[in-house]
Amino acid sequence: MRIIVPMAGMGKRMRPHTLTVPKPLIPIAGKPIVQRLVEDIAKVCHEPIEEVAFIIGHFGDAVERDLKAIAESVGAKGSIYYQEEALGTAHAIMCAQDSLEGKVVVAFADTLFKADFQLDTNADGTIWVQRVEDPRPYGVIKLNENNEITDFVEKPQEFVSDMAIIGIYYFKDGAYLRNELQYLLDNDIKDKGEYQLTNALENMKNKGTKFIPAVISEWLDCGNKNATVFTNQRYLEYIKDEKGLVAASADIQNSVIIPPVYIGENAVIHNSVVGPHVSIGDNTSVLESILSNSIVQKESTIKNGNIANSMIGNFVSYEGRQSDLSIGDYNTLKD
Structure with missing residues (x-):
C-alpha cells in the first residue's frame, strides 16, 4: 500500500x-x-x-x-x-x-x-x-x-x-x-x-x-484558524486516554491542568490554568495565565494572558490580556 x-x-x-x-x-x-x-x-x-x-x-x-x-x-x-x-x-x-x-x-x-x-x-x-x-x-x-x-x-x-x-x-x-x-x-x-x-x-x-x-x-x-483550533479540540478528545500527553519533562508548578491537554517536552507552566483543549509545544512557557481551547506552538512565552479560541505560533512572546488571537511565528506583542 x-x-x-x-x-x-x-x-x-x-x-x-x-x-x-x-x-x-x-x-x-x-x-x-x-x-x-x-x-x-x-x-x-x-x-x-x-x-x-x-x-x-x-x-x-x-x-x-x-x-x-x-x-x-x-x-x-x-x-x-x-x-x-x-x-x-x-x-x-x-x-x-x-x-x-x-x-x-x-x-x-x-x-x-x-x-x-x-x-x-x-x-x-x-x-x-x-x-x-x-x-x-x-x-x-x-x-x-x-x-x-x-x-x-x-x-x-x-x-x-x-x-x-x-x-x-x-x-x-x-x-x-x-x-x-x-x-x-x-x-x-x-x-x-x-x-x-x-x-x-x-x-x-x-x-x-x-x-x-x-x-x-x-x-x-x-x-483556517478557527477550524484548526476546533480540530485540535476534537483530536484531544479522541486521544485523551493515551499516555504521554503531558511530557514528563514539563515543569508544572502551582498550576491547574484541565484535561484533555497536550503539553510538550520541557514546557514550563507556572501559576496558570491550562485547559481544557489546549496544546502547548516543546520549550514553551506559560506564566500567570489562563489558557483554554487553544494551540501554542514551540519556543513561545505567554505571560499574564487570558486566552481562549486562539492559535499562537513558534517563537512568540506574548504578554497581555484576554484575546481571540491568530499570531504567526516570531512575533512579540504587549498590551
Missing part, C-alpha cells in the same frame, strides 16, 4: 501561521496535521504501508527531513516530489507518477477524519465521504441500489445527495489511475482551467470501474 499526499499549496487562509512552515506541518494535539493524516490512514488499512509520497513546493531541507520521518513513523519509505505550479488536483497527483503503482490511497493534506471502518482493499476504488447538512459547497456522490457510485456532482445547487467527498481516495490499481490522469494532461482536458481528479474518476467509472463509498464518522478541516 502506498499513500500519496499532495500538499504543495501555500495555505493562504492560514496566514500568518504558514509564512514560515507549510500548513500540513502545523501541530494538532502535538503532531503535525500531515502526520495525524498518515497515521489515521494507516490505522484503517489492514496492509503495511510501503511508501508515503509527499508532493510539495520547495519548502526546504528541514521540512523534507520531517516528512520522511513521518513516513518512517508508520514503517514506510518517504518520497518527495515537487509541484512547480498549481494546475489542479489531477496534475498534483501526477507529480508523484513514479509512485502510482499497486494499491494507492490519495489524501489531500488539509483533511483529517475519524473513521470506524477497515478499508476494503479488494474494491476497485473507494471514495471517502461524510453526510453533510448543506451539500452545495462540496463535491458529492450519488449511489445505486448496490451501494456503487453512479455520479460525481460538483457543488450541486439543487439537492442530489448529502454525501460529500472529503478528499481521500483509494485505488486498487495505481498504474490505471496514472494512465487516466495522463490522458487528461495529454489531451488538455480541464475543468475551470485546471486538471481535475474528478474527470479521471468519471472516465474510470464509465469504463466499468466500480467505486464504493467509505462513510467516515467525523470530518475535520484545517483550512
Whole structure:
C-alpha cells in the first residue's frame, strides 16, 4: 500500500501561521496535521504501508527531513516530489507518477477524519465521504441500489445527495489511475482551467470501474484558524486516554491542568490554568495565565494572558490580556 499526499499549496487562509512552515506541518494535539493524516490512514488499512509520497513546493531541507520521518513513523519509505505550479488536483497527483503503482490511497493534506471502518482493499476504488447538512459547497456522490457510485456532482445547487467527498481516495490499481490522469494532461482536458481528479474518476467509472463509498464518522478541516483550533479540540478528545500527553519533562508548578491537554517536552507552566483543549509545544512557557481551547506552538512565552479560541505560533512572546488571537511565528506583542 502506498499513500500519496499532495500538499504543495501555500495555505493562504492560514496566514500568518504558514509564512514560515507549510500548513500540513502545523501541530494538532502535538503532531503535525500531515502526520495525524498518515497515521489515521494507516490505522484503517489492514496492509503495511510501503511508501508515503509527499508532493510539495520547495519548502526546504528541514521540512523534507520531517516528512520522511513521518513516513518512517508508520514503517514506510518517504518520497518527495515537487509541484512547480498549481494546475489542479489531477496534475498534483501526477507529480508523484513514479509512485502510482499497486494499491494507492490519495489524501489531500488539509483533511483529517475519524473513521470506524477497515478499508476494503479488494474494491476497485473507494471514495471517502461524510453526510453533510448543506451539500452545495462540496463535491458529492450519488449511489445505486448496490451501494456503487453512479455520479460525481460538483457543488450541486439543487439537492442530489448529502454525501460529500472529503478528499481521500483509494485505488486498487495505481498504474490505471496514472494512465487516466495522463490522458487528461495529454489531451488538455480541464475543468475551470485546471486538471481535475474528478474527470479521471468519471472516465474510470464509465469504463466499468466500480467505486464504493467509505462513510467516515467525523470530518475535520484545517483550512483556517478557527477550524484548526476546533480540530485540535476534537483530536484531544479522541486521544485523551493515551499516555504521554503531558511530557514528563514539563515543569508544572502551582498550576491547574484541565484535561484533555497536550503539553510538550520541557514546557514550563507556572501559576496558570491550562485547559481544557489546549496544546502547548516543546520549550514553551506559560506564566500567570489562563489558557483554554487553544494551540501554542514551540519556543513561545505567554505571560499574564487570558486566552481562549486562539492559535499562537513558534517563537512568540506574548504578554497581555484576554484575546481571540491568530499570531504567526516570531512575533512579540504587549498590551
